[in-house]
Amino acid sequence: MTDQPSPASTEGKPSALVRFDAFAAMLGDRRPAVFLDYDGTLTPIVERPDLALLDESVRAVIRRLAALCPVAVVSGRDLEDVARHVGIDDLIYAGSHGFDIRGPGLRTQIGEEYLGDLDAAEADLLRRLHGVEGALVERKRFAIAIHTRRVVPDRKALVGDTVRDVAAAFPTLRVTGGKEIHELRPNVPWDKGKAVLSLLDTLGLAGPETLPLYLGDDETDEDAFRALAARGEGRGFGIRVMDPPAPSAAGWSLKDPAEAGAFLDRLAVWLAKG
Template sequence: MSTARVSASLHSLPHALHSFQEVVTGLEDRMPAVFLDYDGTLTPIADHPDLAELSEPVRDTLRRLARLSWTGIISGRDLDNIRGLVQVDGLIYAGSHGFDLLIPGHGRIEPHPPSPVLDRVEQELRTLLQAFPGVHLERKRHSLAVHYRQALPRDLDAVQAGVERVLALHQGLRHFGGKKVIEIQPNLEWDKGQALLYILDLLPAWKGRGAPIYIGDDTTDEHAFAVLPLPGAGICVSEEERTTRAAYRLNTPREVHLFLEKLLRWLEGNGPSG
């Protein structure tokens, strides 16, 4: 069962490392599951998506964690791309904000088919964005992403307006902002939160026994924080003040790794036997 989460000031939330015992209280005698975003959570935000490489220590931590709990990556990246970056077998992978899933025991699942409109919009956006240095259009199976982290400041309004003009000519798509990115995807009732609930429903013996932790840094992760079943813990990763529906905070990807290592030790020593 899920519950609506109230938005709060990030800096008013307890720090997940300092309040670790409180975080894991909900895991006692329950089956844990840990879900994480990638960019800005497991790795620092990079100037270009191709530069956000996972460190080997973090990869090893994920590998060990997956032996003790269900562990998943829920990313805006394309499914094949995020799998290639993480390179850990046995994880649950959700690409394109949950439109494309790979779940051990279930294989690859697409809850909704790719939208044919994306092909036409991609062509039009590539033509439009050629005029703006530093703007990168990323095509994914279920979505598009306009990255403008390296764009000239004077071009930002024109990029936003141009994207909106193109999308106004096509039906069935929506767009929303992230960290220096405009995400474009099918206009459906589907997001990271709905994908999380879908995945949890497929996990064996989950209902009534599971307790998920979700860690993410971006506005798209708020959908997951909002629907986390109780007992569950949402952890927002950011040093900047904002409102969030998470219950705890961490400042940086480095602190995320420290938290995962601490959780791993707890699962090895005092965690539930399953």
């Protein structure tokens, strides 16, 4: 097993928790910049987004970590929603997959000109999915999420077809996906990966003295893993929260949100010791 496995491999993703000493040695004297997804990374995946509550112990760990290094939460959730769930002031929050960013002295919004089309697509989806039990249409400012976790299996395909049909009527929007979710977003070249790279530049963290780390669990987080890997060997690492293993551009792994919390705690302790 190597510390830097092939990005396309399903095997050989070392655990950033079990092999923390090797992970810390890789950091060396560089300061990490930590980027965190929310659902499935900091909290378990649940049937309804409003039920994904952050454990107080994990919140305390993130607060301690943020006092030691830059920390940003990069989520598919609406910015105000994820900021409310995390509940820590003065963090950097990137909502709607990075389309909406806020932090101390920082405010960026991408794609405001597409809000009208998102409004129209939302109305169409609500009308067409009204009779599909369990289908949840969640409007965010810069995206529309259609959750299928509570839809019976033989109707899930219908939901996906409906989303694609609606998207076809709006060339300004594009369909993306994830675990039991379809999303419509502005059809622009922007995603979590580009948001992370933009934040590194904006915050003055793109130099060799900083090592960006991104923890995520879903397909949309792969954009961030690929973006960090593309910076060059040893200049950024993804940590995929996944069990069982799956193809990923991340170089490291954690099993579940409990391990993610334990890893962040250990990282905070290690940084505090200097």
